[in-house]
Amino acid sequence: MLEVRGISKYFGSVNALSGISATVGAGQVTCVLGDNGAGKSTLIKILSGVFPPDEGEILVDGDPVRFGGPREARDLGISTVYQDLAMVPLMSVWRNFFLGSEPTKGWGPWRRFDVEKARELTSRELAGMGIAIRDPEQPVGTLSGGERQAVAIARAIHFGARLLILDEPTSALGVKQAGVVLKRIVQAREQGIAVIFITHNPHHAYPVGDRFVVLSRGTSLGEFAKSEITREELIRLMADNAELEALAHELDVVPAALGVEADEDTAG
Amino acid sequence: MTEMSTPVAGLRAGSPPAGPPRGARDERLEPAGRLTRSLRRPELGALLGAVVVFVLFGVADSTPQHLWFTQTGFESWAQQAAFFGIMAVPVGLLMIGGEFDLSTGGMTGFTAILMALLIGQLHWDAWLAVIATFAFGALIGALNGLVVVKSKLPSFIVTLATYFVFRGMSIGGVLLVNHGSTELSLTNPNGGGIGSARAVFGSSFGSNAGLPTGYQTAIIWFVVVTASAVWLLSRTRFGNWIYAVGGDANAARNVGVPVARTKVLLFMGTSTAASLVGVISFLQTYSAVSEQGVGYEFYYIIAAVVGGCLLTGGYGSALGAALGACIIGMAFQGVIYAGWDSSWNFTFLGVILFLAVVVNMLIYRRANRARR
Numbered sequence: 149m150l151e152v153r154g155i156s157k158y159f160g161s162v163n164a165l166s167g168i169s170a171t172v173g174a175g176q177v178t179c180v181l182g183d184n185g186a187g188k189s190t191l192i193k194i195l196s197g198v199f200p201p202d203e204g205e206i207l208v209d210g211d212p213v214r215f216g217g218p219r220e221a222r223d224l225g226i227s228t229v230y231q232d233l234a235m236v237p238l239m240s241v242w243r244n245f246f247l248g249s250e251p252t253k254g255w256g257p258w259r260r261f262d263v264e265k266a267r268e269l270t271s272r273e274l275a276g277m278g279i280a281i282r283d284p285e286q287p288v289g290t291l292s293g294g295e296r297q298a299v300a301i302a303r304a305i306h307f308g309a310r311l312l313i314l315d316e317p318t319s320a321l322g323v324k325q326a327g328v329v330l331k332r333i334v335q336a337r338e339q340g341i342a343v344i345f346i347t348h349n350p351h352h353a354y355p356v357g358d359r360f361v362v363l364s365r366g367t368s369l370g371e372f373a374k375s376e377i378t379r380e381e382l383i384r385l386m387a388d389n390a391e392l393e394a395l396a397h398e399l400d401v402v403p404a405a406l407g408v409e410a411d412e413d414t415a416g
Numbered sequence: 417m418t419e420m421s422t423p424v425a426g427l428r429a430g431s432p433p434a435g436p437p438r439g440a441r442d443e444r445l446e447p448a449g450r451l452t453r454s455l456r457r458p459e460l461g462a463l464l465g466a467v468v469v470f471v472l473f474g475v476a477d478s479t480p481q482h483l484w485f486t487q488t489g490f491e492s493w494a495q496q497a498a499f500f501g502i503m504a505v506p507v508g509l510l511m512i513g514g515e516f517d518l519s520t521g522g523m524t525g526f527t528a529i530l531m532a533l534l535i536g537q538l539h540w541d542a543w544l545a546v547i548a549t550f551a552f553g554a555l556i557g558a559l560n561g562l563v564v565v566k567s568k569l570p571s572f573i574v575t576l577a578t579y580f581v582f583r584g585m586s587i588g589g590v591l592l593v594n595h596g597s598t599e600l601s602l603t604n605p606n607g608g609g610i611g612s613a614r615a616v617f618g619s620s621f622g623s624n625a626g627l628p629t630g631y632q633t634a635i636i637w638f639v640v641v642t643a644s645a646v647w648l649l650s651r652t653r654f655g656n657w658i659y660a661v662g663g664d665a666n667a668a669r670n671v672g673v674p675v676a677r678t679k680v681l682l683f684m685g686t687s688t689a690a691s692l693v694g695v696i697s698f699l700q701t702y703s704a705v706s707e708q709g710v711g712y713e714f715y716y717i718i719a720a721v722v723g724g725c726l727l728t729g730g731y732g733s734a735l736g737a738a739l740g741a742c743i744i745g746m747a748f749q750g751v752i753y754a755g756w757d758s759s760w761n762f763t764f765l766g767v768i769l770f771l772a773v774v775v776n777m778l779i780y781r782r783a784n785r786a787r788r
Contacts, residue, residue, distance in 0.1 A: 234670035236663035238730040239656075247660050248671035250653040260651045 149174045149342040150195070150226070150311055155204030157190050164190040167204070168368050170361045172311065177333060177343040179353035181386055182363035188346050191363070192315055195344065196228040197221030225310030229317065233300040237289030241281055242270040244288050245303050269306070277302045277335055294325030301332045311342040318352045330356050350386050354379040362386060458724030459736030461775045465722065465768065466739050466746070473750030484753050487627040492753075494631070497745025498638035501738045502693055503712070504719035505645045506685040508737030511720050512649070513679055514662030514729030515564060515571040517686045519556070519578035521712035526586040527553055527694025528704035532600035535607060535698075537593060542609035546617070546695050553691030554684050561680030571683075583710060590706040601703035610699075617692075618699030634696050638738070641689065645734035658682065663730030718765055719744055722772040743768065 150172050157165040165187045172178035182188050194201050197215030205212045208224050215221045218228075235244045246266045253262040270284045279298045281291070288296060297317050304312055314333070318326035333356045336343050347353050353360060360377060362369040362385055369385060377385075477484035503520055510517055527549050534545035560578055564571045590598055602610075616633070623630030649655040657678045660668035669675050698704050721727065722743055723736025747764050751757075 230670070232667065234667040236660050236667050236730065238663045238726075239659050243656055243659065247656060247668065248673045250656055252653060260647075261653050261656060263651060 149209060150344075151207040151210075152195070152201075153205050153207070155191075155194060155201035155206070157187075157194060157199075157202050163366055165194075165201075165366045168361070168363070169204075170359075170368075170371055172342045172344055172359065174310070174342050175337055175340045176358040177337050177345055177356050178359040178361060179357035180344060180346045180361045180363060181348065181350060181353055181382070183348055183386070185365065186363040187366040188348075188363060189315070190366075192228060192313055192346060195221070195313055196226060225308055226313065227304040227307065227309030227311070228313040228315065229297070229300045229304055230315050231317075231320070233296055235288045235296060235300060238287050240285050241274075241288055241291070241299060242267045242284040245270040245273070245284075245299065245306070249307060273302050273306050274299065277305075277332060279332075292325055293321045294328035297321070297329045298332050301329075301336065305336060305339065305341060309341065311344065312336055313344045313346070315346050316348070317345070318347060318349065326352060348386075350379070350383045354382055457733070458731060459733040459739055460724075461772065462723045462733075462736045462739035462743065465772075466743050469743050469746050469750070473746060473754060476750065476754035476756075478755040479753055484750070487624075489749070489753065491627055491629075491631050491635075493742070493745040493749040494635050494638075495745075496748055497742040498632065498634040499693060499697070500712075500715055500719055500744050501638045501741030502634070502641050502696075503686070503689055503716040504723070504737040504741040505641050505734050506682075506689040507713075507716040508720035508723060508725045508732055508734055508740075509645055509649065509658055510682045510686050511717070511725040511727070512662050512729060512732040513658045513682045514665065515679060515682065516575060516717070517560065517683060518572065518575040518713050519560065519582060520686050520690050520716055521709045521714075522579045522582040522586065523553065523556065523687055523690035523709070524693040524697070524712065525704070525706065525708035525710060526582045527691045528698040528708055529586050529590055529600060529694075529706060531695055531698035532602065532704040533589075533593065535610065536600060536602045539607060542607060542613035542699075544609070546613055549695055550688060550691045553688040553694075557684035557687030558680055560687065561683030564683070565676040565679055579713065583707070586708075587706045590704075598706045599703055600705075605702050613695075614699045617696045618701075632700070634700070637692060637696065638741075641692075642734060642738040645737075649734050654678070654681070659730060661729075662726075715744055715765070716741075718769050718772075721776065722768055724772075724776060726776055727773070740772075 151170070153169050154167045155165060155169075156163070156167055168187070168191060170178060170180070180188055180191060193199055195206070197218045197220055200214060206215070207213070208226075213224065221228075236247065239247070242263075243266075246269075251262045251265050251269075252259050253265070254260050267284055271281075274281050274284070277298065279295065279302060281295065281299070288299070291299065301312065301314070301317075317329050317333075321329065330352060333343055333345055337356075337358075345353065345357065358374055360372045360374070360382060362372075362382075372382075474484045477489075483489045503524065507517060507520060530549050530552060531545055534540040534548060535542055540548070556578070560571070560575055563569070564574050567574070587598070590600055594600055617637070619633045620630035621633060621636070649658060657668065657673045657675075660671075660673050661675045661678045665675050693709070694704075697708070719740030720732065720737040722740035723733055723738065725732030725737060744765065747768075748758070748761055751761055751764070
């Protein structure tokens with residue numbers, strides 16, 4: 149459904165992404181893994197049309213596209229669920245569900261928000277995804293983090309998302325809540341939706357992913373199908389890299405810091 | 417709709433790490449009963465408060481004929497509540513939308529003076545003056561709103577500035593055209609359209625044996641404004657946007673809500689309502705006094721807060737703001753009926769404001785309790 153070929157992005161002299169390639173098909177989950185600063189959020193912003201890549205191309209259904217803004221990406225069915233979820237905590241679930249795209253009935257001055265339809269559709273969509281919301285009247289603020297993620301995913305799917313980009317949906321959640329979100333990802337995939345799942349946790353990525361792209365400092369460490377890589381290899385790929393980085397960092401910083409301190413001691 | 421009754425197909429592939437079994441409810445959550453649900457309604461506190469205040473002043477009523485429970489008593493506080501309520505309701509909507517308007521009190525006075533000038537000094541047709549006054553109100557609201565939206569300054573400060581501008585203009589302007597007097601009166605109330613305009617805005621209705629003077633037309637306008645606002649808030653897209661821009665403007669923007677437009681329209685609502693109050697009060701008395709309405713902006717805000725509107729935006733009720741206005745109207749008239757010194761009004765207002773804010777805070781915490 150979506151393919152990116154060799155995309156790069158520079159911010160001034162910083163090379164945020166270089167030569168990243170990835171694909172995701174309908175009914176597939178592609179996991180983008182990487183530690184902090186690996187370039188995950190830059191990649192999301194390019195895919196959701198916030199800014200264009202400096203190099204490389206994006207293909208949707210095989211055709212090269214250039215997004216003029218997030219709206220254009222959304223019109224092609226690319227829906228991004230950011231970490232803040234774009235939900236208003238004090239508003240009820242059904243009011244949030246249709247916020248900005250409220251169904252209406254009547255005409256002229258009698259055109260009004262079809263609240264019955266909104267309530268009913270919200271209940272039906274959530275039930276269809278197996279989300280237990282006791283009462284669509286309850287404010288979103290009273291939902292747990294996992295439930296809120298689920299509502300946001302259900303909303304994106306309801307509004308015609310063919311590609312869901314999920315930005316760290318499990319990172320702020322406990323084990324059980326993360327499990328709830330992973331189930332939603334699997335459900336979306338079974339509905340034939342393409343999912344890009346961004347995470348730094350290989351334990352969350354491996355069970356649900358079909359393809360894995362590992363990013364590190366703006367470059368790709370490779371794209372693997374599930375058959376090409378085991379969970380342990382994936383973990384090692386990420387961990388090794390993180391450890392190496394940390395080690396290199398320490399080697400860089402620690403002696404320098406010690407040296408400075410030593411100098412100061414002798415001077416004083 | 418509950419998951420318990422609708423078995424959903426479990427996972428067919430790639431079983432994720434341990435999650436709760438499908439359909440398992442969190443046993444810590446009690447089902448929301450009817451009582452809890454009605455407690456969630458923001459105007460409930462104001463409704464209970466209104467009943468208590470009504471009964472309280474009925475008991476305290478010291479008039480020889482016990483007028484509080486008669487039409488006379490009702491009319492006296494209802495017309496007072498109408499003047500507060502026509503403003504408190506749109507001020508409440510604006511507060512739900514996350515903004516304040518401190519220019520409202522000054523605007524009610526200034527628009528009354530504008531009416532007096534247009535009709536009394538410039539001899540305009542009364543209906544033309546009414547239209548011009550409403551247009552002026554809408555324009556000022558649009559300016560307030562645009563400045564707030566574009567500058568991103570707190571609306572508290574922007575409208576405080578507007579308030580002082582109009583306060584100065586309504587004193588200075590009247591002194592200028594009126595040779596040193598602060599009251600502008602209509603000496604000849606027979607000009608074009610005055611009779612019919614007064615019938616619509618400044619007259620009375622429903623006179624009967626028990627109340628020969630009838631009820632002021634302002635009461636009908638109060639009901640119309642309240643009903644429209646309730647409908648707007650609960651049954652229109654715009655209503656949904658009002659909650660959203662006050663609750664989380666950023667989230668609202670991300671899902672395509674026109675945040676700036678919504679806020680500007682809300683400011684236009686409060687200032688146009690101020691024009692309505694100015695038009696009504698001028699056509700009722702055929703006179704306007706500078707400094708009229710000054711300080712009332714706080715009554716409107718108090719009414720809205722008592723009615724359950726959250727100071728931080730995103731939550732509240734138009735009906736609640738109307739009930740808040742009724743409480744203030746009852747208090748102001750009730751004190752007179754009880755034969756107390758009316759200075760105690762302010763103390764009373766302070767107490768109910770404090771109580772209302774405490775209750776609102778508890779509601780807010782309740783609504784956010786499970787946030788993680």
